[in-house]
Amino acid sequence: MTTLPPSFDDRDGYIWYNGKTVDWRDAKIHVLNHGLHYGSCVFEGTRIYNGNIFKLTEHTQRLHDSANMLGFTIPYSVEELNQATIDIAAKNNITDGYIRPVAWRGSEQMAIRTDRSSIHTAICAWEMPKYFGEEALMKGLKLTFAPWKRPSPETEPVHAKAAGLYMICTLSKNKVMDEGFDDALMLDYRGYIAEATGANFFMVMDGELHTPTPDCFLDGITRRTVIELAKKRGINVVERHIQPEELAKASQAFLTGSAAEVTPIGSIECELGNFEFKVGDITRQMMQDYSDLVRS
Ligand SMILES: Cc1ncc(COP(=O)(O)O)c(C=O)c1O
Known part of the structure; x- marks a missing residue:
């Protein structure tokens, strides 16, 4: 029990x-x-x-x-x-x-x-123990898309870490966890990939790190730290708008956040298909570099 x-x-x-x-x-x-x-x-x-x-x-x-x-x-x-x-x-x-x-x-x-x-x-x-548990660190999280979208900067103070902005995160997290997923990936009001319910999103494509431009959601402190760590390793980091269809071209993906730290994503299931990712070299390197940095 x-x-x-x-x-x-x-x-x-x-x-x-x-x-x-x-x-x-x-x-x-x-x-x-x-x-x-x-x-x-x-x-x-x-x-x-x-x-x-x-x-x-x-x-x-x-x-x-x-x-x-x-x-x-x-x-x-x-x-x-x-x-x-x-x-x-x-x-x-x-x-x-x-x-x-x-x-x-x-x-x-x-x-x-x-x-x-x-x-x-x-x-x-x-x-506090690990946010997502040890199994997620080994196999990667099982995600699906959220039923709610991150709103436009004209509708809410989207860059504030404000309690009210978490209403759609809780609705999304509860729905997808009840369906057997670990977390929800939220699109933004334009349909681009934004972030998870409490963490930022990265994916690996052709040896480069790609992460959504934080123009309508929190530009996480961990996100910025991981970008710096990746650059130190000589990994090219591309901040841009990412279409959900592009998940098909990604080989690895992970989430970042103060609570989530660097947590690999194993799969993202959605209407477009079931995208699977390896807990690969760049993901492992970022997990290790982040873990070393916060304890240094
Ligand atoms: C919605 C949301 N996005 C992103 C993050 C990541 O931010 P940080 O790395 O500053 O903790 C968090 C966690 O605070 C969050 O709640």
Whole structure:
């Protein structure tokens, strides 16, 4: 029998909450909260390896940038949040795990208008195993296309890591996992390949890495790291719009993300066919280089 992890509101430990360290179970919000009702909420997903937080400042800066894209300012500087992140990971004895900073509008106004809203910030840290499990690392993920598309930049602040943008990710992930897949690959509003529900997409074609231009979805920190790592290895990286039909010409494919790290894709099943990929040389090299870098 597999034991499920404890609910996230019922754990031992501490959470950094609006400048104070509070007991884990006391980090509460009121039900009449703008973040909850109207999606005024941004967050981050950061990893800590051997006690070092990988690209901490990039993540904290992105939290600030995401908040600005939603029209609010986090009342703590990047430096203050960096220190709070380091402190709360240490206070919880987390040396290898996941960190979740989050910022949201409070309860002053239960309406669309938010001119009097306060801004709240919290940082949580917990131990986390591999996002996709060991089997995926060996064989590759089984993906299919999502029923939802990434929206155009004219319809949403698409570059923010904002809670509201994850509605279609959850709908897609639940649907495809219920059908036996590991994750969904999302097309964008034009029909190009965009990204998975919580990770960016790469494929290998003729010894080069191809990845979608992030013009309507998150340009992941891991994505940018992998591009740098590939270039260091002399691998040509092409950022461009990718049509789903082009999957037929790819020999390898993988996902990247702070949680997903570098995870190979074994197959993508869709109306166009069942595309199969090898966990090949370039994929393995990127998995290794990324793993070495985050622990260096
Ligand atoms: C929708 C989405 N795309 C891409 C990524 C990858 O971003 P990063 O590498 O910065 O974690 C994530 C994870 O944060 C994500 O949730």
